[in-house]
Amino acid sequence: MLTQDDIKQKLGIFAADFIKQDMFIGLGTGSTVYYLLRELGKRKKDGLHFTAVCTSVQTQNILKEEDIAFVTLDDVEKLQLAIDGADEVDINGNLIKGGGGALLQEKIVESNADELIIIVDEKKNVETLGAFPLPVEVIRFGWKQVQQKIENRYNIKVALRTKDGKPFITDHQHFILDCYFNSIPNPAQLNTDLHLLPGVVETGLFTGMATQIVTGYSNGNIAVRDL
Numbered sequence: 001m002l003t004q005d006d007i008k009q010k011l012g013i014f015a016a017d018f019i020k021q022d023m024f025i026g027l028g029t030g031s032t033v034y035y036l037l038r039e040l041g042k043r044k045k046d047g048l049h050f051t052a053v054c055t056s057v058q059t060q061n062i063l064k065e066e067d068i069a070f071v072t073l074d075d076v077e078k079l080q081l082a083i084d085g086a087d088e089v090d091i092n093g094n095l096i097k098g099g100g101g102a103l104l105q106e107k108i109v110e111s112n113a114d115e116l117i118i119i120v121d122e123k124k125n126v127e128t129l130g131a132f133p134l135p136v137e138v139i140r141f142g143w144k145q146v147q148q149k150i151e152n153r154y155n156i157k158v159a160l161r162t163k164d165g166k167p168f169i170t171d172h173q174h175f176i177l178d179c180y181f182n183s184i185p186n187p188a189q190l191n192t193d194l195h196l197l198p199g200v201v202e203t204g205l206f207t208g209m210a211t212q213i214v215t216g217y218s219n220g221n222i223a224v225r226d227l
């Protein structure tokens with residue numbers, strides 16, 4: 001039986017095979033993608049060349065350690081592929097992302113990629129999204145009003161994300177509200193509705209974006225689901 005970390009490592013190495021010579025790629029954020037980035041460092045030394053756009057400062061920092069150059073999204077016409085993790089994946093391939101707080105740049109980068117491959121361990125596959133609290137990135141000004149509006153409209157708990165006793169601040173200097181929906185039967189509609197609230201910058205609902213879900217199992221198997 002593999003540990004969760006072993007599964008993530010296996011997924012990272014497996015996903016590196018999707019990246020071919022001279023591709024333009026978007027690189028996600030998180031502890032699963034971490035292993036992909038380390039593997040890309042090795043492959044770069046063996047001659048693999050690609051142009052990377054990062055989804056977070058965290059990912060940029062790992063690429064610097066691996067001596068892999070990166071550019072910004074404005075420097076490329078389009079991306080052929082993006083690879084990222086997720087916090088939940090439903091049966092239709094809709095995602096909750098943003099557990100690591102990088103949802104805004106992830107969504108911008110990944111919506112500009114022809115393909116989006118999601119790498120997750122088996123525990124993240126669910127029938128309906130929502131057990132994982134939905135991250136919603138908000139402007140700092142007036143965040144409490146947005147929190148109250150979401151709480152009242154959906155009758156749920158909404159918590160300001162904190163780190164070391166202070167509000168967590170995203171790469172783009174915003175706050176994150178973690179919304180305890182429990183069940184999100186219509187993620188596309190909820191994404192649209194939340195976007196209508198003034199102060200909401202982005203939601204962690206990635207609907208209709210993933211093109212492949214790669215799932216790692218504790219028995220060592222890896223399954224690829226095309227969407």
Ligand code: 5RP
Pocket residue numbers: 028029030031032033084085086087096097098099100101102103106
């Ligand atoms: C960061 C994300 C991550 O992809 C998501 O949280 C999964 O991370 P991990 O691979 O560490 O479980 O959306 O904003």
